[in-house]
Amino acid sequence: MFWLNNKQKKWWDFVLAMTEKEIKSRYKMAVFGFLWIFLNPLLQMLVLGLIFQFFVPIKTINYFEFLFPGLLIWNFFSYTITKNTPMYINERALIQKAKFPRESIVLSIVFSNLFHLLISFLMFMLWTLLVREGVDLTRWLVLPIAVGWLTVLTSGLSLLFSSLNVKWRDINFGVQAIMPLWFYATPVVYTLDLLPKWIERIIYLNPMTAILGLFRWSIFGMAISWEPIVISLVMTLIIFVTGVVVFKKESPFFDDWI
Amino acid sequence: MENVVKNYRLFHEKATLIENILGKSKKEKFAALKGISLEIRKGEKVGIIGSNGSGKTTLLKIIAGITTLNSGKLLTEGKIVSLIDLSAGFHPELTGEENIYINALLAGMDRSEMKSKIKEIIKYADIGKFIDAPLYTYSSGMKLRLGFAIAVAANPDIIILDEEVSAGDEDFQRKSMKKIDEFVREGKTLLVVSHWMDFLKKHCERIIWLDKGKMVADGGMRILNRYQSGGKNSG
Numbered sequence: 001m002f003w004l005n006n007k008q009k010k011w012w013d014f015v016l017a018m019t020e021k022e023i024k025s026r027y028k029m030a031v032f033g034f035l036w037i038f039l040n041p042l043l044q045m046l047v048l049g050l051i052f053q054f055f056v057p058i059k060t061i062n063y064f065e066f067l068f069p070g071l072l073i074w075n076f077f078s079y080t081i082t083k084n085t086p087m088y089i090n091e092r093a094l095i096q097k098a099k100f101p102r103e104s105i106v107l108s109i110v111f112s113n114l115f116h117l118l119i120s121f122l123m124f125m126l127w128t129l130l131v132r133e134g135v136d137l138t139r140w141l142v143l144p145i146a147v148g149w150l151t152v153l154t155s156g157l158s159l160l161f162s163s164l165n166v167k168w169r170d171i172n173f174g175v176q177a178i179m180p181l182w183f184y185a186t187p188v189v190y191t192l193d194l195l196p197k198w199i200e201r202i203i204y205l206n207p208m209t210a211i212l213g214l215f216r217w218s219i220f221g222m223a224i225s226w227e228p229i230v231i232s233l234v235m236t237l238i239i240f241v242t243g244v245v246v247f248k249k250e251s252p253f254f255d256d257w258i
Numbered sequence: 259m260e261n262v263v264k265n266y267r268l269f270h271e272k273a274t275l276i277e278n279i280l281g282k283s284k285k286e287k288f289a290a291l292k293g294i295s296l297e298i299r300k301g302e303k304v305g306i307i308g309s310n311g312s313g314k315t316t317l318l319k320i321i322a323g324i325t326t327l328n329s330g331k332l333l334t335e336g337k338i339v340s341l342i343d344l345s346a347g348f349h350p351e352l353t354g355e356e357n358i359y360i361n362a363l364l365a366g367m368d369r370s371e372m373k374s375k376i377k378e379i380i381k382y383a384d385i386g387k388f389i390d391a392p393l394y395t396y397s398s399g400m401k402l403r404l405g406f407a408i409a410v411a412a413n414p415d416i417i418i419l420d421e422e423v424s425a426g427d428e429d430f431q432r433k434s435m436k437k438i439d440e441f442v443r444e445g446k447t448l449l450v451v452s453h454w455m456d457f458l459k460k461h462c463e464r465i466i467w468l469d470k471g472k473m474v475a476d477g478g479m480r481i482l483n484r485y486q487s488g489g490k491n492s493g
Contacts, residue, residue, distance in 0.1 A: 006368075009368070010368050013363060013368060013369045014363050014364075017359060017360050017363050017369075018360065020359075021349055021352065021356070021359075021360050024352060024356060025349055025351045025352055028351045028352075028392070094347055095324070096319075096324065097324070097347075098324065098347060098364050099322055099323035099324050099338075100364055252325070252326035253325065253326055254325075255319065255324050255325035256325055
């Protein structure tokens with residue numbers, strides 16, 4: 001990356017090396033290896049789809065097909081944040097012994113999970129191309145934006161929770177309690193048109209709503225209302241900035257608390 | 259590179275422990291270092307002594323940039339490599355070579371530097387065919403060798419040593435001492451925390467004595483004798 005100066009290049013090298021380490025070590029001793037990144041959402045899709053297809057009427061596409069990309073995205077989000085929250089405590093050996101950019105620990109988890117998400121997503125897209133008719137490829141141009149948005153949101157929350165968890169270990173329990181609730185507060189298994197109109201403004205306070213909406217708009221051509229997306233965008237910015245500010249304030253003193 | 263003078267100035271207190279017990283807001287402050295000012299010049303070999311809990315490691319951690327001051331000022335120049343724990347960044351599931359990759363970056367090398375030095379590191383570590391095996395199969399001595407080989411290859415300007423230099427087998431000790439002597443001859447700055455007096459006598463020319471976060475003495479080798487006799491008197 002030639003437009004970066006020396007220091008930035010070194011920073012990226014380090015973050016990428018940490019990410020590589022994360023990816024390499026994850027499935028080292030697992031027989032199925034990389035298959036797990038596909039197997040996991042597939043099983044979820046089967047179980048959730050079996051039940052919820054009777055509650056959620058979706059006419060245009062198969063319910064299982066509707067469910068799958070949403071689960072991939074939700075799993076990335078929840079798995080990354082749940083894993084990242086206690087990360088600075090888990091990596092205390094490293095923090096107490098070496099000087100390095102502290103954010104690289106959290107970012108390496110985000111990027112390695114993103115890598116897995118992209119692989120399974122590409123496989124899903126390939127399947128869509130083969131099976132579905134009338135796919136609007138121009139809409140796929142929005143996908144990188146949606147992925148970028150998802151990454152920013154996830155990084156911001158990861159930085160926020162992991163930094164706070166160094167001082168207040170309650171955060172970890174809180175995140176574990178909130179994540180299953182957040183799943184139902186996000187339209188993963190249902191669509192927004194099933195909800196009354198007044199609730200729409202509120203549910204867009206959850207940025208995941210807009211992100212999932214964008215994905216479904218570009219893959220399935222499902223309708224999306226554009227105005228409330230701004231609410232999600234503002235929320236994402238607030239979350240990200242708070243995360244970065246809290247991290248910058250706390251990270252020089254991580255060593256004192258772990 | 260103009261790297262003539264290194265200034266370290268530390269002032270006032272550093273609170274390391276503030277406990278908040280369930281809303282009772284019972285706060286306890288503990289100052290590990292209470293107003294220490296010192297300046298270490300390039301090429302000096304400094305030994306830091308003091309009883310357990312006197313703030314030696316805290317001082318090294320501040321200099322290495324692992325933790326941050328609560329007040330005061332710190333100025334460093336040049337590449338610092340801390341040998342506080344040589345195997346800190348090792349991942350047990352990855353192979354030796356994969357671990358070199360991440361730890362070399364951790365020690366301050368960049369990617370191209372690491373690539374050009376990887377053969378040298380493997381050769382110096384001298385752990386044979388284990389280099390392709392996952393790290394959990396290594397003995398602790400092998401991990402130490404690998405860690406030291408990486409730290410040495412980083413070619414630091416300032417070297418920070420904790421007690422660990424005295425670990426490892428005789429062959430490794432000889433090898434690491436040789437390398438440290440080499441660094442000393444090259445005019446690199448050396449900072450050592452140790453209770454191993456013979457090592458300090460041999461390698462240092464300046465001794466800083468810390469006690470309960472305060473500097474008791476700063477000066478030549480004679481402090482070592484004072485410290486040792488003082489230690490005996492007090493039991």
